[in-house]
Every structure is written in C-alpha cells, then in structure tokens.
Amino acid sequence: MLRTLSFLCCLPAALSSVYLQETFDAGIDGWVMSGAKSEQGVWTHSAGEWYGDAEKDKGLYTSEAMRFYATGKKLDTPVTTISQDLVIQFSVKHEKRESSFCGGGYLKLMGSDVDLANFDGETPYSIMFGPDLCGYDVSRIHLIFNHNGETLLKRDDIKLGHDDKNEFTHLYTLVLKADKTYTVYFDQVAKSSGTLQDGWGFPPKAIDDPSDTQPEDWVDEARIPDANDVKPDGWDDVPEQIPDPEAVKPEDWDAEDDGEWAPPMIANEEYRGEWVQAMIANPAYQGEWKPRQIPNDSYTEDIANYADQGAVGFELWIVNEGSVFDNLFVGDSYEEAKAFADETWAVTKDAEKLSKTKFDEEAKVEAEAEAEAEAEAEEATLDEETESHDEL
Numbered sequence: 001m002l003r004t005l006s007f008l009c010c011l012p013a014a015l016s017s018v019y020l021q022e023t024f025d026a027g028i029d030g031w032v033m034s035g036a037k038s039e040q041g042v043w044t045h046s047a048g049e050w051y052g053d054a055e056k057d058k059g060l061y062t063s064e065a066m067r068f069y070a071t072g073k074k075l076d077t078p079v080t081t082i083s084q085d086l087v088i089q090f091s092v093k094h095e096k097r098e099s100s101f102c103g104g105g106y107l108k109l110m111g112s113d114v115d116l117a118n119f120d121g122e123t124p125y126s127i128m129f130g131p132d133l134c135g136y137d138v139s140r141i142h143l144i145f146n147h148n149g150e151t152l153l154k155r156d157d158i159k160l161g162h163d164d165k166n167e168f169t170h171l172y173t174l175v176l177k178a179d180k181t182y183t184v185y186f187d188q189v190a191k192s193s194g195t196l197q198d199g200w201g202f203p204p205k206a207i208d209d210p211s212d213t214q215p216e217d218w219v220d221e222a223r224i225p226d227a228n229d230v231k232p233d234g235w236d237d238v239p240e241q242i243p244d245p246e247a248v249k250p251e252d253w254d255a256e257d258d259g260e261w262a263p264p265m266i267a268n269e270e271y272r273g274e275w276v277q278a279m280i281a282n283p284a285y286q287g288e289w290k291p292r293q294i295p296n297d298s299y300t301e302d303i304a305n306y307a308d309q310g311a312v313g314f315e316l317w318i319v320n321e322g323s324v325f326d327n328l329f330v331g332d333s334y335e336e337a338k339a340f341a342d343e344t345w346a347v348t349k350d351a352e353k354l355s356k357t358k359f360d361e362e363a364k365v366e367a368e369a370e371a372e373a374e375a376e377a378e379e380a381t382l383d384e385e386t387e388s389h390d391e392l
Helices: 002-010 334-343 345-391
Strands: 018-022 043-046 059-062 067-079 086-094 102-104 107-110 127-134 138-147 150-152 169-176 181-186 189-195 206-208 223-225 241-243 265-267 279-281 293-295 309-318 323-331
Touching (some): 018 067, 059 309, 067 107, 138 181, 138 189, 169 323, 169 334, 169 345, 334 345
Antiparallel strands (some): 067 309, 086 169, 102 127, 102 309, 138 150, 169 181, 181 189, 206 293, 223 279, 241 265
C-alpha cells in the first residue's frame, strides 16, 4: 500500500496547454491589421496617457475616434473545445471612459482558415467575449456562441455594476469547461456561471407538442368574483359631487342677464367610489395550461464543440479613442490564467491609479496656467486698445 502511494505521489500532474500569452512588450508586429473597411482605425503600440509602467503596460491602442478596428493573430497550435476546457482572458483600459463613452471590447475565437487581412464584422467566429459599453444604459459582458451558423446571445445580460464602469484597466476571463458549464470573471471575481444549455438558445431536449391544444373546459382563472359579496343598497345613490352648501349667490347677480344662479359643485366626502366586488380563489382553478412536451428532433449534446480554432482577434466599433488591450491569454487552465494575470494586470491596476491621479493634477495645473495666460493676453490687448484710443 505504501509503495503504491509513493508511486502515485511521484506521478506528474496533468499538463495544461497555453496557446497564447501576449503582453505586447515586444510590440504589435505579430498582429495582422485588417484593411477590410475604409473607415478602419489605426492600432498603435501604446500604454496611453497614464499607466503603471510606461513599457510593460503598452498594448493594442485605438488611436482614432469614430472608427472600426480589426486585428488578429494566428495561434501556433489550434484550439479545440471538444472534450477540453478553454480559458480566454484579456485586459482592457478605456482611457476616455466618460458618460458618453461608447465602444466594444470583444475578442473573437476563429477558425484556422480565417483571412485576417480582411477580418471584419462579417467574418465567421465561434465565440465572442468581452465588454460592451455605451453610456450608462448599455454595460454588460458579451458571451456569444455560434451554433450551426446562428449567433446565440445569452438570454440574460452579464451586467456590469456602477463601480465596474470606469476608465481603469479591467480583466475579463471566460472559463468554458468540457462539460459545457461556464464561469465569467470580472477582475478575478465571478460574475456569472451555469450551463450553456440553460443560458443560451441551444435546442432544448423537449419542445411543445404543436398538435396539443388547450381543452375548452380548462379553467385558467385563478380568482373569481365572490358571489356572497353584494353591493350595498343605496351605494350608487351617493353622488361624487354635491352643490357647495356654503356658496351664496352674489348680490349683483342678475338672473335676466346672468341666467339662473346655481352653487358651484364640490367633492362629496360621503362618495365611496365605484363599487368593486371582492375576488376569491377559484376552487376549480387548474393552473396555467401548458402543452404536452415531446422530444425535440433538433436537440443535440454537441454544443459549443469547436475544432481547429486557430486565430483570435479584436473586431470593434469605437466612438471614443484611447482603449488599451493587453495581457491576452488563451489556454485550458484557469490557474495558469490567474497566475498570468497576477504577474501582469494585478501589478498594473494599482500603480495606474496613482499615475492617473498625478496625470489629473498636472492637467489641472496646465489648464489653470493656460487660462491665466489667456486672461493676461486679453488684458494686455485691452490695455493696448485703451492706450490707442487715448492717443486719438
């Protein structure tokens, strides 16, 4: 027994696969820039206007506003989700994030045969994952799957909270298990989890029988009028308004000129409103009728099983420039992804906040100096005009 335990302890742990770890420290030359659209924005290699580390925080940077952006990279080894876990992770900093900010931040997983030079919104993909932000009305994490050519959005949004929507770098992680359960993390905190079958519109096991109809005598009224509740006698005899008993005909009232005088009407305090019969539970109620369920011929357990996925890419529409995409991970181990994020994003997220504070302070000083200079220039101009006027 001891010998067996010793042998088991020496067995290596199951090896995880890492298909891509991209920090962009070496630049963005390995990424193919799409030229599919004339309004294509220019990706640059930048950490933005403020950052934790000027070099390590460089990533794919959207340098122009109101543009389409698309770029991708082929993987050395294609990914599969057939009987295998998949983990996708990346960070995004929306530097120009304000109340009016509008832009996507999604990564797409695509087949090995994709033409990245012409990558655009029409290019087929298997999975799309990442933030979707527009003002304060739209703030969610998209997770979209392709099923037989149909794009399936999650039935309910993975919502971002108020504190999640700011200009700092945030981390987005998708863990898709081989058993087709999933977890979406935001800044390493789980935001949503469950099964794909429950969360998306994949064909269900059973469907309504189209030949089954509701019986004519089916009772679906949960409550009925109480037959013992009878309207009291004289209920309708009480008017809603009555003549004002305190009103007095004006002394100068002329019936011949003004017509017959009548006191104004006021609300009747004794008026009880329209009588409504009490409702009681219906003893014959049978519940909401539902059609009989039958097996769905379209049902399959073969969902989100993608083979030969050999490329990833960002395909976006950006209203505000200044977004930095960085720290991209594709593999099959959440532990590996978390360790990678701890070495990259976790180091950046705190340092950049100090940098942002300093950046704002310097910008404020600069703006005040410019305003003061403008005021002095206007005053000097006014003095010159006054002197010129006096000389005349």
